[in-house]
Amino acid sequence: MSSGPCHLSNTGDDTVIRARKLTKHFGDFEAVKGIDFEVRAGEAFGFLGPNGAGKSSTMRMIGAVSPVSSGELRIFGLDPVTDGRAIRARLGVVPQMDELDELLRVKENLVIYGRYFDIPLAQCKAKADELLDFVQLGDRADGKIRELSGGMKRRVTIARSLMSDPDILLLDEPTTGLDPQARHVLWDRLYRLKSQGVTLVLTTHYMDEAEQLCDRLVVMDHGQIVAEGSPAELIRTHSPREVLELRFVDPDNPGGPGAEINKAMSEKLDGVGARQEVLPDRILIYAENGEEALSEVHRREIEPETAMVRRSTLEDVFLRLTGRTLVD
Amino acid sequence: MAVSTPPPVRVWEHNFAIYKQVWASNVMASVIRPLMYVLGMGIGVGGLVDGGPRSGEVLDGLTYFQFFGPSMIATSAMMVLVNDALWPIHGGFKWHRVFFSQAATPITPGEIVTGVALWHFTKGLLASAGVGLVLALFPSIRSWGLLAAVLFGALTGLAFAAPITAWSAWREDTTSFPNINRFVIVPMFLFSGAFYPISQLPVWLQWFSRFTPVWHGVELGRGAVYGLLSFGQVVGHVAYLLLWCAVGMLLSRRVFADRLGN
Ligand SMILES: Nc1ncnc2c1ncn2[C@@H]1O[C@H](COP(=O)(O)OP(=O)(O)OP(=O)(O)O)[C@@H](O)[C@H]1O
Ligand SMILES: [Mg+2]
Numbered sequence: 001m002s003s004g005p006c007h008l009s010n011t012g013d014d015t016v017i018r019a020r021k022l023t024k025h026f027g028d029f030e031a032v033k034g035i036d037f038e039v040r041a042g043e044a045f046g047f048l049g050p051n052g053a054g055k056s057s058t059m060r061m062i063g064a065v066s067p068v069s070s071g072e073l074r075i076f077g078l079d080p081v082t083d084g085r086a087i088r089a090r091l092g093v094v095p096q097m098d099e100l101d102e103l104l105r106v107k108e109n110l111v112i113y114g115r116y117f118d119i120p121l122a123q124c125k126a127k128a129d130e131l132l133d134f135v136q137l138g139d140r141a142d143g144k145i146r147e148l149s150g151g152m153k154r155r156v157t158i159a160r161s162l163m164s165d166p167d168i169l170l171l172d173e174p175t176t177g178l179d180p181q182a183r184h185v186l187w188d189r190l191y192r193l194k195s196q197g198v199t200l201v202l203t204t205h206y207m208d209e210a211e212q213l214c215d216r217l218v219v220m221d222h223g224q225i226v227a228e229g230s231p232a233e234l235i236r237t238h239s240p241r242e243v244l245e246l247r248f249v250d251p252d253n254p255g256g257p258g259a260e261i262n263k264a265m266s267e268k269l270d271g272v273g274a275r276q277e278v279l280p281d282r283i284l285i286y287a288e289n290g291e292e293a294l295s296e297v298h299r300r301e302i303e304p305e306t307a308m309v310r311r312s313t314l315e316d317v318f319l320r321l322t323g324r325t326l327v328d
Numbered sequence: 329m330a331v332s333t334p335p336p337v338r339v340w341e342h343n344f345a346i347y348k349q350v351w352a353s354n355v356m357a358s359v360i361r362p363l364m365y366v367l368g369m370g371i372g373v374g375g376l377v378d379g380g381p382r383s384g385e386v387l388d389g390l391t392y393f394q395f396f397g398p399s400m401i402a403t404s405a406m407m408v409l410v411n412d413a414l415w416p417i418h419g420g421f422k423w424h425r426v427f428f429s430q431a432a433t434p435i436t437p438g439e440i441v442t443g444v445a446l447w448h449f450t451k452g453l454l455a456s457a458g459v460g461l462v463l464a465l466f467p468s469i470r471s472w473g474l475l476a477a478v479l480f481g482a483l484t485g486l487a488f489a490a491p492i493t494a495w496s497a498w499r500e501d502t503t504s505f506p507n508i509n510r511f512v513i514v515p516m517f518l519f520s521g522a523f524y525p526i527s528q529l530p531v532w533l534q535w536f537s538r539f540t541p542v543w544h545g546v547e548l549g550r551g552a553v554y555g556l557l558s559f560g561q562v563v564g565h566v567a568y569l570l571l572w573c574a575v576g577m578l579l580s581r582r583v584f585a586d587r588l589g590n
Contacts, residue, residue: 026590065431065589093432100424103346116433118332164433201482275543 007143014041016168016199017062021071024057024223031057033223034071039168044190044200046210048314050324055203056096058220059172062201064088076167089117092166092198096173098153100145106156107132107141114163124163131159135189151182156187169193171202175209187212207314219314219321226321231314238320239312242290246283246297246304252260265302272296277319284319286312335435339443340450342426347451358408358458362400366462369523370396385461386525388556397469398553399522401459401477407484408455409448410513414505415494417444421497421587431588440588441580445490445573452485453478469553476552480566484545487569488513489577499582516540521547541572 016160017039021203024032032054039045047055060066061073064080073080075087076088100109107128132138135155140148148156154174161169169285174190190213194200204210210217211231220233227234235241246269250261259280273287273296277325287293289307297304318324333341339466372376372390377383387395403515420427430440456478494504519526519533526534537543544565551557557565 063432065428067589088432089434091432095432099429101342101346101424101426101429103349103424108345112345113429113433114364115333115338115341116430116435117339118335118434231387306421 012306015039016041016076017045017201018074019058019071020073021312022053022061022073023070024061024066024099025069026252031223032061032069033218035218035223035225037218037225037228039199041167041199042197043193043215044194044202044213045143046214046217047201047203047220048205048207048210048217048318049203050205050322052222053220054223055220055239059170059201059203063091063093063170089164090167092161092164092169094154094161094169094171094174095158096176096203098157100153100156100160102145104145106137106143106145106148109145109156110160110163113160114219117164119164122248125161128159131162132156134162135159136185149182150293151178154178154182154186155189160188160308162193168199170203171200172246173203173205176205183209187259207318210314219318221322227317234317239316241288241312242286242293243310243312243316244285244287244290244293244297245306245308245310246285247281248283249305251255265304268302269297270299284316286316330394335439336443336446338435339430339440340446342430343444343447344450354454357456358404358455359462362404362459362462365400366393366397366466373523386527388525388554390549390554391468393466394468394554395550396523397463397466398474398477398549399461399520399546400454401481401549402484402542403517403520403522404459405452405455405481406513406517406542406545407489409452409485409489410492412448412451413489414496414503414508417493418496418499418502418505427584427588437584437588438581441493441577441584444493444580445486445577448489448493449482449486449553452482452489455485463553471553473555477549480533480545480548480552480569483566483569483573484534484541484548487541487545487572487576490573490580492576494576494579497580497587516542519543520545543567548571 015038018038019035019036019037021036022032023030023034035058047058049055057066061068061080062075064075065082068318070079076090078087080087101112104112110128110131111121111124114127115121119127129138129141132141135158137152137159140152145153145156158171159175167261171190175186178186187209190200200213202213214231216228216230217234218225227238229237246265248261248265253260262278262283263279264281266276269276269283269285273285273293277286279283285293294307294309297307359575370393374396377392383392427440432436433441459481460474460478492508495508515567519529519537521537526537526543529537546555548562548565551562
């Protein structure tokens with residue numbers, strides 16, 4: 001389409017969110033530094049980044065609650081400054097922190113939330129039952145919020161966000177703090193929503209989550225977008241196919257940190273694989289073929305404590321782009 | 329398509345849903361507390377005061393029981409709403425964050441403030457009505473004017489709740505909250521003209537009484553029950569209470585908009 005550099009309108013294409021030089025200040029501090037991205041109808045779009053990257057700040061601007069400091073943002077082709085109410089009416093929001101009302105029962109939380117959207121009471125009640133079944137909490141309808149586990153609360157919050165049949169679902173760290181089983185249940189529900197045509201916009205710290213859920217994602221760091229693409233594209237572009245992980249134990253200081261020995265080993269490993277990354281506890285060797293790299297290590301008579309070959313992931317992309325690991 | 333509900337009423341519905349779970353204990357409190365006061369003060373102190381040398385002249389020809397009883401309407405609404413406007417409002421930003429939930433929906437921060445005020449007014453009506461019911465038990469007080477007094481009581485409650493809502497939304501913690509009760513509300517209560525006419529006070533303290541919304545509420549309540557006020561006086565007192573409501577709501581709108589949209 002032929003939009004001018006700074007002019008956006010609701011044209012026929014399927015872009016539902018469009019940001020140009022989107023910026024957010026808190027006082028002097030710039031939390032989001034002029035980012036550009038587009039989200040298309042029906043896709044799952046992710047913001048991946050470490051603490052403080054600006055993910056939530058961006059989500060709250062998209063949610064039409066936090067004013068844009070500068071740049072341009074359009075949701076459904078609408079400007080949140082003038083059409084905030086109309087935008088919010090079509091969004092479902094799962095905030096980073098659960099905001100369930102402990103003074104109300106589980107189902108009441110959903111019903112009252114539906115009323116905020118002016119959905120008739122009888123319809124709210126029917127919808128709440130349907131959604132509690134959808135998140136497999138139908139038996140908890142009359143239970144207390146306090147008695148739910150973290151994963152259950154998250155599912156209630158997701159059910160709540162769906163009360164208004166949103167076109168876009170904004171999920172800020174939907175699975176942080178959940179055990180693997182709870183995460184898989186949530187992922188499964190999100191897949192189903194996506195297959196029903198709901199556009200998903202989510203933030204996450206987790207590479208596997210981004211790889212599982214997102215069609216496209218942007219990697220954010222310090223308020224900027226440092227890479228963009230599908231998970232497979234990002235891995236292809238920014239990281240060789242496989243990773244050889246080596247751990248060494250310092251014979252002089254077996255229980256201590258491996259920094260010294262890793263540094264020494266790193267020199268000996270020079271030239272193995274395409275690239276290496278020295279972390280405090282291990283050395284990563286990036287290579288198209290991890291087994292071949294391992295043979296080369298043995299040929300040089302280097303004896304790691306453990307050696308493991310794995311496929312490279314978004315974690316490696318992030319490390320490559322920022323020089324830091326994502327989750328410590 | 330069903331008739332649309334104004335956004336502030338949807339906020340009100342949230343509060344009502346919570347109230348429905350605790351209404352029994354609330355209603356008990358709003359009837360029993362005034363009953364104790366009316367009996368304890370009205371009859372106990374009244375026995376000492378009535379027939380005293382100046383009682384006929386300073387109490388507008390009322391018995392002490394008649395004088396004190398209706399003032400409980402406004403003071404009870406004040407007491408209930410001061411607390412409703414402190415912790416639950418603060419919690420809406422800091423603990424359960426209900427205002428953030430509401431602001432993510434089509435409802436705007438300004439409408440949330442209006443909805444909260446609507447709810448506070450409702451709670452004021454309930455608290456005042458509890459006292460009104462107790463007073464209606466006594467033939468020497470019973471009158472249709474009690475209905476108007478209940479309305480004035482709710483207005484007095486809102487005149488406190490609206491500015492205190494702005495305060496508790498604005499504060500980062502609750503350390504000041506007990507002191508609001510101790511050093512602001514209790515003195516206002518004591519000098520409100522509920523227990524004795526403020527003409528008994530030194531002039532400078534009379535001005536303090538006139539400044540507080542609660543004195544205006546007390547005057548309105550008593551005036552409504554016994555027909556003591558001119559139309560102009562009623563308008564004056566009501567306007568003063570409305571002014572506090574309006575200032576409080578305007579301040580709340582600013583604080584809510586700042587907190588919810590940053
Ligand atoms: N209301 C605020 N006032 C001041 N600074 C803020 C505010 N909200 C966020 N920030 C700052 O902006 C930066 C980005 O915060 P944001 O919450 O967007 O990060 P995030 O990517 O969501 O991080 P996390 O993964 O920890 O949730 C942080 O440095 C944070 O301290
Ligand atoms: Mg965040």
